[in-house]
Amino acid sequence: MDFQLTDDQRALRAGVRELLERRFGRERLRAAVDPPRDAGAESGEGSCVLDRALWRELGEAGFFALRLPEARGGVGLGLPEAVLAFEEAGRVLLPGPLVATHLAAGEVPGAATGECVVAAVDGALVEWLDTADVVRGDVTGAVALRSADPLTPLHRVPRAAPPDPVAALLTAAEQLGSAARTCELAVQHARTREQFGQPIGAFQAVKHLCSEMLVRVELTRAAVYGASVTGDPLDIAAAGLLADEAAERGARDCLQVHGGMGFTWESDVHLHLKRAWSRARRGQGAAAAEEALAEELAAAAAEPGR
């Protein structure tokens, strides 16, 4: 057993981080949130415009074809590597139907290369329905929402899709990246913002918020990476529960550490919180995950001799 990142995995993570920093840094994020007045008008989705050039670049970098066998033009890597890539996407709040397109690679022509944007029903919602070239799942009766997450256009559908464990795991990885990022943002702010003649991070009330954020991140990381290695649906369900908690609570606590600044549109904190909320709506939901994990206990309890 060696449950640590391999050198190749570290290199992959560094590579994805570098690409995303270069292509979707903070200014790009803010430009996507607040586009010039008329740019988003014809897209039909408020201000949401998908950067197709970036999508293709992600495709070239192998983001979508990561798990596709080399014989079929993919990178031939596994779930652990996909999880690392999606964690990075979650850190920077990369918008777009990333999970759906990734899952479509090898099945929908053009998905692997990023030529084709694929959306899918996940839970009772579809993200980026109007933008996508291909939509998977039953979207009859889809109704547009005024999405609370400014970078994720949403439709609700009457018939929820059956849960897909891989989609749930990649979503958990994005939540993990977001939780790690809000912890960093909180710590940066706590180190520099001064009140009562000292950095607010010297106050225990603030310090303890930050350390609890880190504890949630580290526990979630172990759960998400572990699930990516085993691929076990219950490991994934557990990782999803912890990841949703880490991302939502992390963003809330980060907002608190930022004080009034945290409640402004200018701060990035709300973008993390809103995305964490929309991601938490994907998949089967907390109740079903908890029931599945409870069921496992009951099964173990029923088994004689344990």
Added chain:
Amino acid sequence: MDLSYTAEEEEFRARLRQWLAKTLPGLPPKPSPDDWPGRRAYDLGWQRTLYDAGYAGLHWPADAGGRGATPTQHLIFLEETEKAGAPYVGANFVGLLHAGPTIAAEGSAEQRARWLPPVLRGQEVWCQGFSEPDAGSDLAALRTRARRDGDDYVVNGSKIWTSHAEVADWCELLVRTDPEAPKHRGISWLAMPMDAPGITVRPLRTLAGSTEFAEVFLDDVRVPVANRVGQENDGWRVTMVTLSFERGTAFVGEVVACRRVLDELAREARKNGRWDDTPLRRRLGRLNAEFRALWRLTQWNVSESQRTGGVPGVGGSVFKLRYSQARQELYDAAAEVLGPEALDLGREWTTDRLSSLSYTIAAGTSQIQRNIVAERILGLPKGR
């Protein structure tokens, strides 16, 4: 990232399982919770059994009499013994999990030869004399004095919350050897024989009704200077080594135990009808997620220490914070499953629930752990 075990590791597991299946049925019955001499004998007996079978001090370095096993093998050992319901380290906790490893890391050759073998062979029990009535979280504020007199230190002061003091042979004792030095500088780490004249042990009753810890009064107790581990006045550094062992590996087996308790909770709930209570059932499901994740975090930390070698890092604080909280939530859920019987001291879960209250206090309170995480991992400024 690899969660699979090597062929050697699997073989080690298989042999251990076989040995446990053969050995456990022959063990003597467990003594009652308050019979400390009986528990000492029982725990030492189990240690001796492990020693004879070659399983003692698995994670200790070979040159300290241990087996020099990899952290992964130690993990397998803790997992399998816990799963099989083998006895816990019990009174051997301090000796095996932190005093011993500290002496192995910091002691001289003579000190290692004197103190380590009896711990491994199940002959001597250690206790930890760190906390004092006025120095708990602020450990370095300790006041117990050790004045040099020839080849001895003469020790005066008192210690508190000393677990197993009543039945211990040795105490890892922190004393102030230089009262003029800054707080953290004038401390030394001594091995004190518990039968030395001048030591009075007064058991304290815990809220669970047991007498597992005690107050220890030290009145002109003579401790040979040769019993000092590390340099004079360098005891704080040695203490940090001890504490990292305490937080690093000490709780690993218990995660497995909690998972077993969860299965039993489900069994009980199905028997008494509480399983139909949806919020309760979901709560158990969430606890399952929690303990699965804690087990992964354990594997992560163990792999990390295997890579870096040596003393476990501050990651132990991250684990301890979440684990101590989860353990309390587990027994609160148990109380929900039990219903009115949760107040029956005849139920094991009731007493376990009471003892779980100590987890956020002992070995550094949650508040102190949060300070450690914030200052040493996140780099936030120290408070005033």
